[in-house]
Amino acid sequence: MAMCRRPTHCACFEGKSASRMTSVPGNSQDKNKIAIHTETLCRHYRMGETLIRAVDGISLQVRSGEFVALLGSSGSGKSSMLNLIAGLDRPTSGTVLVQERDLARLSRQELAKYRLHVVGMVFQSFNLIAGMTLAENVELPLRFAEVDRGKRENLVREALERVGLRARMNHRPSELSGGEQQRAALARALINRPQLLLADEPTGNLDSRTGTEIMDMVREFNQQLGMTVVMVTHERALAEQYARRMIFLADGKLVDDRINDRTHFKSLDLHTAFGLKGERP
C-alpha cells in the first residue's frame, strides 16, 4: 500500500515541523535528537487506603524516529506510561519531556495543543465517534486545529486514500470491520502530521492477519516519515516483529530495555548508537 511516501504540506505546524516530517531514520541530525525523555517518572493513584503505583520512577530516553514497544502484563503500568507521554495525564512526580517540552509544566490549554499537533494516538478499541462518518472522524482534529474547510476536505480524502478507505469515507464506524476502523483511526491520528505516534494495543481487538496489516502501516509511517512510534502491547511476538526496541515494565517499574535484533534493523545497535539506558538482554 502506498503510504505517506512523499512529504506533504502540514497544515498546522508549518515550516520547522514540516521539514522534520520529511526526515527518515537514517538522518543523523534527527536520530541524535531525543524525542522522549523521562526522569524518575511517577504516577501514583490513591484508591481508598491503597496507593497504586502505576508508574514508579521510570527513566528512559527515546530518540526521534525510534519504534519502541512497551511490554508488560496487565497492570504493569504501560498504558499509564503512554498516557503520561501523550499528555492525557500528569505525573505525580518526576519529569516527562517530549520534543523538549516539559509536559508537567504545560497548562491544560498547552497540553491540548500538544496533543493536537505533536501526538497522534491509536487505541485498542479504535475510539472512533460512532455518530460520525469516517470522513468526519478523520476531519475532527483539523476542526480543532482551525484548518480551512477547503484544505480539510483534501487532507481527509488524502488520509483515507493512504489507509485504503477512500471508498468508505461516508460510512459510519459500525458499518466497518475492526481492521477498517483501526485504519481510519490511524488516518485520524496522522491527519495533523504528528511527530509522535502512540499506539495503545493497536491490534488487541483484531485478528492476526488484520493486526499485521495495521502494524505494517505503522512501521511504514515510522520508516517513511521518520515518525517516532511508541506502542503498548502485551504481545511479545508482535513487538519483536516490528519494534526496534523493547521496554519491559512490571509493577510500574522498568525491568528491561533491549534492542530487538529480530527486526530487519539488526545492523543498527541503538544502545551503542544512542547510549540508551536500560539493561541489555
Added chain:
Amino acid sequence: MKINDLTELALRNLRESVLRNSLTTLGISVGVASLVAMLSLGIGLQQLASRRLVKSGLFDTVVVTSRRDLRNFGREEQRNGPAPGESRILDEAARREIEQLPNVLEAHPDIRFITELRYEDNPHLTMIAALPPSAKSNDAFDGIPGAFFSSDTAPEVIVQKTFAEELLGKTPPAAADETKATDLAPPLLGKELTMRYAQRETTPADGTVSAEDRQNNLAGNAYSVVSRELKLKIVGISDLDPETMRGPTRARVFLPIKLAESLHVMQPTDLREISRSAADQPVYSSLSVRVKNPTRVQPVEDAIKKLGFTTFSILDATRSLRQFFAVLDLFLGIFGSLALAVASIGIVNTLVMAILERRREIGIMKAIGASDGDVKKLFFAEAGAMGILGGFVGVALGWAIGQAINFGTNIYLKRQDMPPEHFWAVPWWLVVGAIGFAFVVSLLSGLYPAGRAARLDPVQALRYE
C-alpha cells in the same frame, strides 16, 4: 474551533439524540410561547387603551383660555405671568401663533353656545358645539349610525344619543337598559332641525366718538345682536360622548366648525372684550389645541403658557395609565418567564445526560486535541442552538395562540353585538427580545454542563464504557 465548525458539530450532536433534544427544545418553545403570549396580551391591551384614549381626543388636546377668563384663574396663574387685565386676548392672531408652535396639529376655536333647536315644532334647549374635520377620527364618531359631516360648511348636525332620545321623547327611566344609537337612527337621520340663535353683527361707528377715545381704540366697536334661524339636517347619531372631559358643559349637538364660525353666534366673551378687540376680529372663549402625540402635550402646554394663556390638559391621567401598564407588563412577563425557567432546567438535564452519554466521546475529542474550551464551547453551542430554535418555534407558537384567542374573543364580542377588537400585539422587538432571551437563558443553563464536560479527565473518560 471556528464558529461555523462549532455550529455544525452542535447541530450534528443534537440530531444524534433527536427525540430528547426535540422534547427539550419543545420545552423552551412552550416557555417562550407563554412569555410571548403574556406580554403580547399586555402590549395589545395597552395599545388598545392608548388607541381608544388617543381617539377620544382627551389626551392629545390642550384647552387654551385667556387669562382674562377669570373662571380659570388659579394660584399658579396669580404667581406667574401678567395680571389678567394686562394679558392677551384669545383672538385669531393668537390662534395662528399657537398653531405655528412645534408639535401642534391644529388649533381651532372652541365654539359652543346654548340655544334653542326646534324639532317637529317642539323647542329643545341644549348646548351646541362646533367640531373640526379632524374630529372624524374621534372614537365617538367611529362607526356611528349615519355619517360625519359631508363638508366643513354643510348645514348638518350630529346629535348625541341622549339628545336624540329627547327629540323622540324616549328618555328612558334611570334603571332601564340603555337605548342603542342604532335604534334611534332610523326615525331621525335626514330629518331637519331648526336652530334659533343670536347672531352678532358689527355696526359701523356712528361718528360721535371723541378723538381721545379713537386714539385709545376704545369706541367705535358696536354690535347688534340679531335673532336668526337656520335649518340643519341630522346626518349622524353619536353613541359616545366626544367631550367627556368637559363635564357638565358638554354639548349634545354638533356643527361643522366653518359653518359655526360663519354664523357669528354671540359668545359670552364678546361683551367683555368689546372694549379691547378690533370690531371685525372675533374673540374666542377658548381654543382646542391638538398635539401630534400625547407625549408632547407638556412641552406644548408650556409653550402656550409662555404666550400668556391659561392651559388645561389631562396629561397626568395618561402618565398613571402608562405606569399601570408597565407594572402589568412586568407581572405578565414574570409569569411568562416562569415557564421558560422550567424549560431551562430541562436544558440543564438534557445536557447533563448528554455528558454522561457522551463521556467517552468527550474523552476521544480531548485525546485527539480538543481543548477544554473547545468542549465547553461545543456544549454551549448545543444549548444555544436549542435556545434559538426553541425561541423561533416559541414565538410562532405564542403568535398562533394569540391569534386563536383573538379570533375566539372576537366571535364572542360579535355575539354580544360589540365591534371586533385587536387586543393582541406582537411587536418586532418582542419577537427579537423573546428569541434573544431564550438564547441567553439557554446559554446560562449550559454553563454548568459545559463546565462539567470541559473538566472531564480524558483518561477517566476513555475508560468509560
